[in-house]
Amino acid sequence: MPHLSLFSPVGELTIIEEDDALVALEWGRAPGGGETKLLKEVKRQLESYFTRKLKNFDLPMNMKGSDFQRAVWERMNRIPYGETISYLDLATRIGNPKAVRAVGLANGANPIAIVVPCHRVIGSDGSLTGFGGGLPTKRALLELE
Numbered sequence: 001m002p003h004l005s006l007f008s009p010v011g012e013l014t015i016i017e018e019d020d021a022l023v024a025l026e027w028g029r030a031p032g033g034g035e036t037k038l039l040k041e042v043k044r045q046l047e048s049y050f051t052r053k054l055k056n057f058d059l060p061m062n063m064k065g066s067d068f069q070r071a072v073w074e075r076m077n078r079i080p081y082g083e084t085i086s087y088l089d090l091a092t093r094i095g096n097p098k099a100v101r102a103v104g105l106a107n108g109a110n111p112i113a114i115v116v117p118c119h120r121v122i123g124s125d126g127s128l129t130g131f132g133g134g135l136p137t138k139r140a141l142l143e144l145e
Helices: 037-050 067-076 087-093 100-108 135-144
Strands: 003-008 011-018 021-027
Touching: 003 037, 011 037, 021 037, 067 087, 067 100, 087 100
Parallel strands: none
Antiparallel strands: 003 011, 011 021
16 A cells, blocks of 8 residues: 655654555554655645644545444544544534443544544543543644644
């Protein structure tokens, strides 16, 4: 799969494309890689996001997961820039307020962090909870916004 690694204010990231769609944004650098039109556009949009010029990503994505996970990710993608919601709020918004733990697991399985803003989901008490890039990174992303 075509991929491109880049340095960002929150560390090295690798963006991965499959069939002309973004399928993953991973922490760290992957060996090899290359640039495609889409990967260049993802990089451009990420750079604009990190300089506060872009608030909403506009990229073709193919998020692979269960129907439940995709519902969580789609709803998570609607959280406005600079705002946060709790896991309970997110569960309620997908119509299943008792699925807080399942929502948390789906959030943690988000394959396209930052672009699909899982960092905007926090604990009901306002605490920062789990994030694949680490809590300092989650805090940095929320402060950026």
